[in-house]
Amino acid sequence: MPRATCVLWIYLTWISRCDALISHI
Structure with missing residues (x-):
């Protein structure tokens, strides 16, 4: 779960x- 949250962030x-x-631009 924490890893998924980090990736999402x-x-x-x-x-x-x-x-x-x-x-x-």
């Missing part, structure tokens, strides 16, 4: 990062 963080890059 990293996944959401990457989505936010990509979203920020896209809107910045």
